[in-house]
Amino acid sequence: MSLRHAILVLLQDQEASGYDLAREFANSIGLVWNATHQQIYLELGKLNDQSMVKYRHIPQDGKPDKKLYRITDEGRDELIRWLRKPAAPPRIRDAFMVKIAGGDLSDSASILRELDDQADLRRERLNTFESLASKLDDTSRDRDLFTYLTLRRGILDQQAWLHWADEVRSALKKREERPVSVPTSV
Amino acid sequence: MSLRHAILVLLQDQEASGYDLAREFANSIGLVWNATHQQIYLELGKLNDQSMVKYRHIPQDGKPDKKLYRITDEGRDELIRWLRKPAAPPRIRDAFMVKIAGGDLSDSASILRELDDQADLRRERLNTFESLASKLDDTSRDRDLFTYLTLRRGILDQQAWLHWADEVRSALKKREERPVSVPTSV
DNA sequence: AGTTGCTGCGCAATCCGTTGAATAAGTAGT
DNA sequence: ACTACTTATTCAACGGATTGCGCAGCAACT
Numbered sequence: 340m341s342l343r344h345a346i347l348v349l350l351q352d353q354e355a356s357g358y359d360l361a362r363e364f365a366n367s368i369g370l371v372w373n374a375t376h377q378q379i380y381l382e383l384g385k386l387n388d389q390s391m392v393k394y395r396h397i398p399q400d401g402k403p404d405k406k407l408y409r410i411t412d413e414g415r416d417e418l419i420r421w422l423r424k425p426a427a428p429p430r431i432r433d434a435f436m437v438k439i440a441g442g443d444l445s446d447s448a449s450i451l452r453e454l455d456d457q458a459d460l461r462r463e464r465l466n467t468f469e470s471l472a473s474k475l476d477d478t479s480r481d482r483d484l485f486t487y488l489t490l491r492r493g494i495l496d497q498q499a500w501l502h503w504a505d506e507v508r509s510a511l512k513k514r515e516e517r518p519v520s521v522p523t524s525v
Numbered sequence: 526m527s528l529r530h531a532i533l534v535l536l537q538d539q540e541a542s543g544y545d546l547a548r549e550f551a552n553s554i555g556l557v558w559n560a561t562h563q564q565i566y567l568e569l570g571k572l573n574d575q576s577m578v579k580y581r582h583i584p585q586d587g588k589p590d591k592k593l594y595r596i597t598d599e600g601r602d603e604l605i606r607w608l609r610k611p612a613a614p615p616r617i618r619d620a621f622m623v624k625i626a627g628g629d630l631s632d633s634a635s636i637l638r639e640l641d642d643q644a645d646l647r648r649e650r651l652n653t654f655e656s657l658a659s660k661l662d663d664t665s666r667d668r669d670l671f672t673y674l675t676l677r678r679g680i681l682d683q684q685a686w687l688h689w690a691d692e693v694r695s696a697l698k699k700r701e702e703r704p705v706s707v708p709t710s711v
Numbered sequence: 712a713g714t715t716g717c718t719g720c721g722c723a724a725t726c727c728g729t730t731g732a733a734t735a736a737g738t739a740g741t
Numbered sequence: 742a743c744t745a746c747t748t749a750t751t752c753a754a755c756g757g758a759t760t761g762c763g764c765a766g767c768a769a770c771t
Contacts, residue, residue, distance in 0.1 A: 341620045342757085348627035358719050371622035378758065380721065403719040403765065415630075422631050425639055426620035428646060430728095434527045434612035436557035436678060441534035442671035444601075445608050453611055460614060484696060485628035492622060492689050499685035503678050510670060528727085544749050564728065566750065587737060589749040616758095 341426075342382050343391070345372045347418040350392060350410040357383050358405065367486075370468070370493045383408060391417055439507075447511045458504045465497040527612075528568050529577070531558045533604040536578060536596040543569050544591065553672070556654070556679045569594055577603055625693075633697045644690045651683040 349355065349363055360383075361376040363369075374382075383406075386392045391414035394406040410418075435457060442450060472490040480487050535541065535549055546569075547562040549555075560568075572578045577600035580592040596604075621643060628636055658676045666673055 341623060344620075344627075345623045348623060351627065351630070356719075357721095361719095368623075368626060369617070371617060371619050371626060373616050373618070375759075376719090377721080377760090380719095381757095384721095399719090402717090402767075405719060418627065419630055422624055422627065423635065425642065426624060428643070429619045429621070430559050431555075431557060432559070433557050433615045434530075435615070436675060437527060437531045437534060437554070438608055438612060439671055439678070440554060440557060440675050441530075441537065441604070441608065442674070444534075444537065444605060449609065456611060457614075481700070484700065485625055488628070488689075488693055488696060489622065489626050491692055492625070495685045495689050496682075499681045503674075503681050506677055507674055510674060514667070514670065542749075544747095547749095561729075562749090563730090563751085567727095570751095585749090588747090589735065589737095591749060 341421070342372070342374055342378060343386060344418060344421050345374070346379065346382060346386065347391065347410055347414050350408060350414070351418070354395075354407045354409045356405040356407055360408075367489075370489060386414065389413075447515060451508065451511060454504055454507060458501060461497045461500050461504075465494060465501070468493045468497065527607070528558070528560055528564060529572060530604060530607050531560070532565065532568060532572065533577065533596055533600050536594060536600070537604070540581075540593045540595045542591040542593055546594075553675075556675060572600065575599075633701060637694065637697060640690055640693055644687060647683045647686050647690075651680060651687070654679045654683065 345364075345368055346360060349360055349368060355363075357376065357380045360379050361374075364372070364374050364379065383392065383394075387394065387408075390411055392408045392410055394408045396404065397407055398404045435453065438445070438453070439450070468490050472487060472494065475483055475487050475490070531550075531554055532546060535546055535554060541549075543562065543566045546565050547560075550558070550560050550565065569578065569580075573580065573594075576597055578594045579597055580594045582590065583593055584590045621639065624631070624639070625636070654676050658673060658680065661669055661673050661676070
Protein backbone atom coordinates (compact mmCIF):
# COMPACT_ATOMS: atom_id res chain seq x y z
CA MET A 340 0.00 0.00 0.00
CA SER A 341 2.51 2.65 0.89
CA LEU A 342 5.82 0.96 0.45
CA ARG A 343 5.92 3.01 -2.71
CA HIS A 344 5.54 6.19 -0.71
CA ALA A 345 8.21 5.24 1.76
CA ILE A 346 10.53 4.72 -1.19
CA LEU A 347 9.57 8.06 -2.69
CA VAL A 348 10.27 9.76 0.63
CA LEU A 349 13.75 8.28 0.68
CA LEU A 350 14.43 9.19 -2.94
CA GLN A 351 13.45 12.71 -2.18
CA ASP A 352 16.75 13.48 -0.53
CA GLN A 353 19.04 11.62 -2.88
CA GLU A 354 19.54 9.27 -5.76
CA ALA A 355 19.84 5.68 -4.59
CA SER A 356 20.07 2.12 -5.80
CA GLY A 357 17.72 -0.64 -4.73
CA TYR A 358 20.47 -1.93 -2.57
CA ASP A 359 20.95 1.43 -0.88
CA LEU A 360 17.25 1.61 -0.17
CA ALA A 361 17.25 -1.88 1.28
CA ARG A 362 19.96 -0.80 3.71
CA GLU A 363 17.97 2.24 4.72
CA PHE A 364 14.91 0.12 5.24
CA ALA A 365 16.97 -1.95 7.61
CA ASN A 366 17.96 1.21 9.49
CA SER A 367 16.41 4.64 9.49
CA ILE A 368 13.02 4.09 7.86
CA GLY A 369 12.92 0.58 9.19
CA LEU A 370 11.92 2.26 12.41
CA VAL A 371 8.62 2.99 10.78
CA TRP A 372 8.21 0.70 7.81
CA ASN A 373 10.13 -2.35 6.79
CA ALA A 374 10.62 -4.25 3.60
CA THR A 375 12.92 -6.84 2.09
CA HIS A 376 15.06 -6.29 -0.97
CA GLN A 377 12.73 -8.37 -3.15
CA GLN A 378 9.84 -6.12 -2.37
CA ILE A 379 11.93 -3.02 -2.96
CA TYR A 380 13.23 -4.12 -6.36
CA LEU A 381 9.75 -5.11 -7.39
CA GLU A 382 8.28 -1.82 -6.31
CA LEU A 383 11.06 0.14 -8.00
CA GLY A 384 10.18 -1.71 -11.17
CA LYS A 385 6.57 -0.70 -10.90
CA LEU A 386 7.41 2.88 -9.99
CA ASN A 387 9.63 3.01 -13.04
CA ASP A 388 6.86 1.65 -15.29
CA GLN A 389 4.60 4.37 -14.00
CA SER A 390 7.42 6.89 -14.45
CA MET A 391 7.37 7.98 -10.84
CA VAL A 392 11.10 7.30 -10.79
CA LYS A 393 13.77 6.97 -13.46
CA TYR A 394 17.24 5.51 -13.28
CA ARG A 395 20.73 5.77 -14.66
CA HIS A 396 22.66 2.60 -15.29
CA ILE A 397 26.02 2.78 -13.57
CA PRO A 398 28.67 0.27 -14.63
CA GLN A 399 31.15 -0.44 -11.88
CA ASP A 400 34.26 -2.47 -11.80
CA GLY A 401 35.09 -4.67 -8.88
CA LYS A 402 31.42 -4.52 -7.99
CA PRO A 403 28.31 -5.43 -9.96
CA ASP A 404 26.66 -2.72 -11.99
CA LYS A 405 23.87 -0.77 -10.39
CA LYS A 406 20.88 1.36 -11.16
CA LEU A 407 20.67 4.72 -9.47
CA TYR A 408 17.07 5.77 -9.11
CA ARG A 409 15.81 9.28 -8.71
CA ILE A 410 12.33 10.63 -8.20
CA THR A 411 10.55 12.35 -11.09
CA ASP A 412 8.14 15.27 -10.97
CA GLU A 413 5.27 12.85 -11.36
CA GLY A 414 6.61 10.88 -8.42
CA ARG A 415 6.79 13.99 -6.31
CA ASP A 416 3.24 14.91 -7.27
CA GLU A 417 2.02 11.47 -6.31
CA LEU A 418 3.84 11.68 -2.99
CA ILE A 419 2.33 15.06 -2.19
CA ARG A 420 -1.12 13.81 -3.11
CA TRP A 421 -0.66 10.87 -0.77
CA LEU A 422 0.62 13.05 2.04
CA ARG A 423 -2.55 15.09 1.86
CA LYS A 424 -5.06 12.35 2.39
CA PRO A 425 -5.39 10.85 5.86
CA ALA A 426 -3.54 7.64 6.61
CA ALA A 427 -5.39 4.58 7.82
CA PRO A 428 -4.51 3.65 11.40
CA PRO A 429 -1.82 0.98 11.42
CA ARG A 430 -3.00 -2.58 11.97
CA ILE A 431 -1.47 -4.26 14.91
CA ARG A 432 0.07 -7.69 14.54
CA ASP A 433 2.27 -8.54 17.45
CA ALA A 434 2.84 -12.26 17.82
CA PHE A 435 4.61 -11.91 21.14
CA MET A 436 1.58 -10.15 22.58
CA VAL A 437 -0.66 -12.94 21.39
CA LYS A 438 1.52 -15.20 23.48
CA ILE A 439 1.07 -12.98 26.50
CA ALA A 440 -2.67 -12.96 26.01
CA GLY A 441 -2.54 -16.75 25.97
CA GLY A 442 -0.08 -16.79 28.84
CA ASP A 443 -2.13 -19.12 31.00
CA LEU A 444 -0.93 -21.97 28.83
CA SER A 445 2.75 -21.26 29.35
CA ASP A 446 4.87 -21.38 32.44
CA SER A 447 6.31 -18.19 33.90
CA ALA A 448 9.88 -19.30 33.22
CA SER A 449 9.50 -19.51 29.46
CA ILE A 450 7.56 -16.28 29.34
CA LEU A 451 10.31 -14.52 31.25
CA ARG A 452 12.95 -15.97 28.98
CA GLU A 453 11.30 -14.59 25.89
CA LEU A 454 10.51 -11.33 27.61
CA ASP A 455 14.20 -10.86 28.34
CA ASP A 456 15.15 -11.65 24.77
CA GLN A 457 12.71 -9.09 23.47
CA ALA A 458 13.90 -6.61 26.06
CA ASP A 459 17.49 -7.00 24.85
CA LEU A 460 16.37 -6.20 21.36
CA ARG A 461 14.45 -3.15 22.51
CA ARG A 462 17.34 -1.90 24.60
CA GLU A 463 19.64 -2.26 21.63
CA ARG A 464 17.27 -0.27 19.45
CA LEU A 465 16.92 2.35 22.16
CA ASN A 466 20.68 2.82 22.20
CA THR A 467 21.01 3.23 18.45
CA PHE A 468 18.09 5.64 18.31
CA GLU A 469 19.45 7.66 21.19
CA SER A 470 22.91 7.96 19.72
CA LEU A 471 21.45 8.98 16.37
CA ALA A 472 19.28 11.56 18.09
CA SER A 473 22.15 13.02 20.08
CA LYS A 474 24.14 13.43 16.88
CA LEU A 475 21.30 15.52 15.54
CA ASP A 476 21.28 17.58 18.72
CA ASP A 477 24.83 18.65 18.14
CA THR A 478 24.71 19.63 14.54
CA SER A 479 21.45 20.44 12.83
CA ARG A 480 18.21 19.68 14.55
CA ASP A 481 16.18 22.28 12.74
CA ARG A 482 17.05 21.09 9.29
CA ASP A 483 16.37 17.48 10.16
CA LEU A 484 13.44 18.13 12.42
CA PHE A 485 11.38 15.29 11.02
CA THR A 486 14.17 12.80 11.26
CA TYR A 487 14.56 13.87 14.86
CA LEU A 488 10.85 13.50 15.58
CA THR A 489 10.82 10.07 13.99
CA LEU A 490 13.68 9.04 16.24
CA ARG A 491 11.90 10.44 19.28
CA ARG A 492 8.93 8.28 18.39
CA GLY A 493 11.14 5.23 18.34
CA ILE A 494 12.79 6.17 21.62
CA LEU A 495 9.54 6.73 23.49
CA ASP A 496 8.19 3.50 22.09
CA GLN A 497 11.11 1.42 23.31
CA GLN A 498 11.04 3.09 26.71
CA ALA A 499 7.35 2.37 27.12
CA TRP A 500 7.95 -1.22 26.16
CA LEU A 501 10.77 -1.66 28.64
CA HIS A 502 8.69 -0.12 31.36
CA TRP A 503 5.92 -2.57 30.60
CA ALA A 504 8.40 -5.42 30.75
CA ASP A 505 9.28 -4.38 34.31
CA GLU A 506 5.63 -4.53 35.23
CA VAL A 507 5.35 -8.00 33.79
CA ARG A 508 8.36 -9.18 35.75
CA SER A 509 7.13 -7.93 39.08
CA ALA A 510 3.62 -9.22 38.45
CA LEU A 511 4.94 -12.70 37.71
CA LYS A 512 7.21 -12.58 40.75
CA LYS A 513 4.33 -11.66 43.02
CA ARG A 514 2.31 -14.45 41.54
CA GLU A 515 4.91 -17.05 42.30
CA GLU A 516 5.26 -15.95 45.92
CA ARG A 517 1.73 -16.92 46.71
CA PRO A 518 1.23 -19.85 44.39
CA VAL A 519 -1.86 -19.83 42.30
CA SER A 520 -4.08 -22.58 40.96
CA VAL A 521 -2.61 -24.22 37.89
CA PRO A 522 -5.05 -24.01 34.97
CA THR A 523 -7.09 -27.19 34.95
CA SER A 524 -7.08 -27.55 31.18
CA VAL A 525 -3.36 -28.36 31.17
CA MET B 526 1.17 -16.46 10.13
CA SER B 527 -0.29 -16.50 13.59
CA LEU B 528 -3.85 -15.45 13.11
CA ARG B 529 -4.49 -19.14 13.64
CA HIS B 530 -2.81 -19.01 17.02
CA ALA B 531 -4.70 -15.94 18.09
CA ILE B 532 -7.89 -17.81 17.26
CA LEU B 533 -6.75 -20.85 19.20
CA VAL B 534 -5.98 -18.65 22.20
CA LEU B 535 -9.50 -17.28 22.11
CA LEU B 536 -11.08 -20.71 21.68
CA GLN B 537 -9.17 -21.89 24.68
CA ASP B 538 -11.55 -20.24 27.10
CA GLN B 539 -14.79 -21.00 25.37
CA GLU B 540 -16.66 -22.28 22.39
CA ALA B 541 -17.36 -19.53 19.89
CA SER B 542 -18.73 -18.85 16.43
CA GLY B 543 -16.82 -17.04 13.73
CA TYR B 544 -19.00 -14.08 14.42
CA ASP B 545 -18.16 -14.13 18.13
CA LEU B 546 -14.48 -14.26 17.31
CA ALA B 547 -14.79 -11.36 14.92
CA ARG B 548 -16.27 -9.29 17.71
CA GLU B 549 -13.46 -10.22 20.04
CA PHE B 550 -10.93 -9.32 17.40
CA ALA B 551 -12.54 -5.93 17.26
CA ASN B 552 -12.15 -5.59 21.03
CA SER B 553 -9.89 -7.50 23.38
CA ILE B 554 -7.42 -9.22 21.08
CA GLY B 555 -7.71 -6.47 18.54
CA LEU B 556 -5.40 -4.59 20.87
CA VAL B 557 -2.68 -6.93 19.78
CA TRP B 558 -3.74 -8.54 16.54
CA ASN B 559 -6.53 -7.63 14.20
CA ALA B 560 -8.41 -9.39 11.51
CA THR B 561 -11.60 -9.03 9.51
CA HIS B 562 -14.40 -11.52 9.61
CA GLN B 563 -13.51 -12.87 6.16
CA GLN B 564 -10.06 -13.81 7.33
CA ILE B 565 -11.44 -15.41 10.45
CA TYR B 566 -13.98 -17.59 8.64
CA LEU B 567 -11.31 -18.65 6.19
CA GLU B 568 -8.86 -19.52 8.91
CA LEU B 569 -11.51 -21.41 10.85
CA GLY B 570 -12.13 -23.45 7.71
CA LYS B 571 -8.45 -24.34 7.46
CA LEU B 572 -8.17 -25.11 11.15
CA ASN B 573 -11.13 -27.40 10.80
CA ASP B 574 -9.57 -29.18 7.81
CA GLN B 575 -6.47 -29.77 9.89
CA SER B 576 -8.67 -30.84 12.81
CA MET B 577 -7.28 -28.24 15.16
CA VAL B 578 -10.85 -27.21 15.85
CA LYS B 579 -14.22 -28.87 15.41
CA TYR B 580 -17.70 -27.41 15.39
CA ARG B 581 -21.30 -28.12 16.24
CA HIS B 582 -23.97 -26.82 13.92
CA ILE B 583 -26.53 -24.83 15.88
CA PRO B 584 -29.85 -24.12 14.16
CA GLN B 585 -31.48 -20.97 15.46
CA ASP B 586 -34.78 -19.38 14.75
CA GLY B 587 -35.11 -15.70 14.31
CA LYS B 588 -31.40 -15.62 13.61
CA PRO B 589 -29.28 -17.44 11.03
CA ASP B 590 -27.80 -20.76 12.01
CA LYS B 591 -24.33 -20.78 13.43
CA LYS B 592 -21.33 -22.99 13.93
CA LEU B 593 -19.86 -23.16 17.39
CA TYR B 594 -16.19 -23.98 17.22
CA ARG B 595 -14.13 -25.52 19.96
CA ILE B 596 -10.45 -26.33 20.14
CA THR B 597 -9.33 -29.97 19.86
CA ASP B 598 -6.43 -31.67 21.61
CA GLU B 599 -4.44 -31.38 18.42
CA GLY B 600 -5.20 -27.68 18.35
CA ARG B 601 -4.02 -27.27 21.89
CA ASP B 602 -0.82 -29.17 21.14
CA GLU B 603 -0.15 -26.96 18.15
CA LEU B 604 -0.76 -23.87 20.26
CA ILE B 605 1.63 -25.01 22.98
CA ARG B 606 4.26 -25.87 20.39
CA TRP B 607 3.92 -22.39 18.96
CA LEU B 608 4.09 -20.74 22.35
CA ARG B 609 7.39 -22.45 23.01
CA LYS B 610 9.31 -21.20 20.02
CA PRO B 611 10.37 -17.55 19.97
CA ALA B 612 8.19 -15.11 18.11
CA ALA B 613 9.59 -13.08 15.25
CA PRO B 614 9.75 -9.37 16.04
CA PRO B 615 6.68 -7.63 14.68
CA ARG B 616 7.06 -5.87 11.37
CA ILE B 617 6.39 -2.22 11.57
CA ARG B 618 4.19 -0.59 9.01
CA ASP B 619 3.01 2.79 10.10
CA ALA B 620 1.88 4.96 7.22
CA PHE B 621 1.40 8.02 9.39
CA MET B 622 5.02 7.79 10.49
CA VAL B 623 6.15 7.59 6.89
CA LYS B 624 4.40 10.90 6.44
CA ILE B 625 6.22 12.37 9.39
CA ALA B 626 9.52 11.16 8.01
CA GLY B 627 8.65 12.91 4.77
CA GLY B 628 7.30 15.91 6.61
CA ASP B 629 9.45 18.43 4.80
CA LEU B 630 7.08 18.13 1.88
CA SER B 631 3.97 18.99 3.87
CA ASP B 632 2.97 22.15 5.63
CA SER B 633 2.75 22.24 9.41
CA ALA B 634 -0.98 22.90 9.35
CA SER B 635 -1.90 19.69 7.62
CA ILE B 636 0.50 17.69 9.74
CA LEU B 637 -1.06 19.10 12.88
CA ARG B 638 -4.52 18.35 11.61
CA GLU B 639 -3.74 14.72 11.08
CA LEU B 640 -1.79 14.53 14.30
CA ASP B 641 -4.86 15.69 16.18
CA ASP B 642 -7.07 13.16 14.45
CA GLN B 643 -4.73 10.35 15.38
CA ALA B 644 -4.48 11.70 18.90
CA ASP B 645 -8.25 11.57 19.26
CA LEU B 646 -8.20 7.94 18.27
CA ARG B 647 -5.44 7.17 20.73
CA ARG B 648 -7.17 8.99 23.54
CA GLU B 649 -10.32 7.05 22.85
CA ARG B 650 -8.46 3.78 22.99
CA LEU B 651 -6.72 4.86 26.16
CA ASN B 652 -10.07 5.44 27.80
CA THR B 653 -11.51 2.08 26.85
CA PHE B 654 -8.37 0.26 27.94
CA GLU B 655 -8.28 2.11 31.23
CA SER B 656 -11.88 1.41 32.05
CA LEU B 657 -11.43 -2.26 31.19
CA ALA B 658 -8.34 -2.39 33.38
CA SER B 659 -10.04 -0.77 36.33
CA LYS B 660 -12.85 -3.31 36.11
CA LEU B 661 -10.24 -6.00 36.50
CA ASP B 662 -8.77 -4.20 39.51
CA ASP B 663 -11.98 -4.50 41.40
CA THR B 664 -12.85 -8.08 40.83
CA SER B 665 -10.23 -10.60 39.77
CA ARG B 666 -6.83 -9.41 38.74
CA ASP B 667 -5.01 -12.58 39.62
CA ARG B 668 -7.17 -14.86 37.55
CA ASP B 669 -7.02 -12.56 34.55
CA LEU B 670 -3.43 -11.52 35.02
CA PHE B 671 -2.56 -11.85 31.34
CA THR B 672 -5.58 -9.92 30.19
CA TYR B 673 -4.55 -7.22 32.62
CA LEU B 674 -0.96 -7.20 31.36
CA THR B 675 -2.15 -6.99 27.79
CA LEU B 676 -4.28 -4.00 28.68
CA ARG B 677 -1.35 -2.36 30.47
CA ARG B 678 0.66 -2.75 27.29
CA GLY B 679 -2.03 -0.95 25.35
CA ILE B 680 -2.29 1.79 27.94
CA LEU B 681 1.44 2.48 28.07
CA ASP B 682 1.55 2.47 24.31
CA GLN B 683 -1.16 5.07 23.93
CA GLN B 684 0.35 7.24 26.62
CA ALA B 685 3.75 7.17 24.96
CA TRP B 686 2.14 8.10 21.67
CA LEU B 687 0.26 11.03 23.15
CA HIS B 688 3.40 12.26 24.84
CA TRP B 689 5.19 12.13 21.53
CA ALA B 690 2.38 14.09 19.92
CA ASP B 691 2.94 16.87 22.46
CA GLU B 692 6.58 16.98 21.52
CA VAL B 693 5.66 17.27 17.86
CA ARG B 694 3.28 20.12 18.58
CA SER B 695 5.76 22.18 20.53
CA ALA B 696 8.53 21.50 18.02
CA LEU B 697 6.35 22.72 15.17
CA LYS B 698 5.29 25.76 17.16
CA LYS B 699 8.88 26.71 17.90
CA ARG B 700 9.71 26.27 14.27
CA GLU B 701 7.05 28.68 13.16
CA GLU B 702 8.15 31.35 15.61
CA ARG B 703 11.51 31.71 13.95
CA PRO B 704 10.65 30.96 10.35
CA VAL B 705 12.88 28.51 8.59
CA SER B 706 14.00 28.17 4.99
CA VAL B 707 11.40 26.53 2.83
CA PRO B 708 12.79 23.37 1.23
CA THR B 709 14.20 24.30 -2.17
CA SER B 710 12.93 21.17 -3.89
CA VAL B 711 9.33 22.32 -3.58
C1' DA C 712 41.92 -23.85 -0.66
C1' DG C 713 37.70 -22.95 1.34
C1' DT C 714 34.21 -20.47 3.62
C1' DT C 715 31.87 -16.55 4.77
C1' DG C 716 30.19 -11.99 3.83
C1' DC C 717 29.23 -7.91 1.11
C1' DT C 718 27.54 -5.60 -3.08
C1' DG C 719 24.02 -5.86 -6.55
C1' DC C 720 20.07 -7.52 -9.19
C1' DG C 721 16.20 -10.44 -10.27
C1' DC C 722 12.24 -14.46 -10.80
C1' DA C 723 8.61 -17.67 -9.30
C1' DA C 724 5.44 -19.83 -6.15
C1' DT C 725 2.78 -19.38 -2.60
C1' DC C 726 0.46 -17.38 1.06
C1' DC C 727 -1.70 -13.70 3.50
C1' DG C 728 -4.79 -9.87 3.51
C1' DT C 729 -8.07 -6.59 1.67
C1' DT C 730 -12.09 -5.18 -0.83
C1' DG C 731 -16.43 -5.94 -2.28
C1' DA C 732 -20.31 -8.41 -2.67
C1' DA C 733 -24.27 -11.79 -1.81
C1' DT C 734 -27.77 -14.03 1.12
C1' DA C 735 -31.22 -14.05 4.78
C1' DA C 736 -34.21 -12.77 8.55
C1' DG C 737 -35.11 -10.02 12.52
C1' DT C 738 -35.17 -5.64 15.22
C1' DA C 739 -35.21 -0.72 16.08
C1' DG C 740 -35.64 3.78 14.92
C1' DT C 741 -37.61 8.23 11.78
C1' DA D 742 -43.29 2.48 5.01
C1' DC D 743 -38.38 3.06 4.72
C1' DT D 744 -33.88 2.83 6.30
C1' DA D 745 -30.35 1.12 9.01
C1' DC D 746 -28.28 -2.04 11.97
C1' DT D 747 -27.35 -6.76 13.99
C1' DT D 748 -26.59 -11.68 13.62
C1' DA D 749 -24.36 -15.17 10.72
C1' DT D 750 -21.72 -17.21 6.93
C1' DT D 751 -19.39 -17.50 2.52
C1' DC D 752 -17.23 -16.58 -2.23
C1' DA D 753 -14.38 -14.31 -5.70
C1' DA D 754 -10.78 -11.27 -7.28
C1' DC D 755 -6.91 -8.89 -6.59
C1' DG D 756 -2.75 -7.21 -4.72
C1' DG D 757 0.75 -7.23 -1.25
C1' DA D 758 4.24 -9.90 1.19
C1' DT D 759 7.14 -13.80 2.23
C1' DT D 760 10.10 -17.59 1.11
C1' DG D 761 13.27 -19.66 -1.56
C1' DC D 762 16.21 -19.67 -5.18
C1' DG D 763 19.75 -18.08 -8.69
C1' DC D 764 23.47 -15.36 -10.73
C1' DA D 765 27.93 -12.80 -10.26
C1' DG D 766 32.33 -11.18 -8.59
C1' DC D 767 35.32 -9.33 -5.08
C1' DA D 768 37.35 -9.02 -0.26
C1' DA D 769 38.77 -10.94 3.86
C1' DC D 770 39.43 -14.18 6.99
C1' DT D 771 40.90 -19.21 8.41
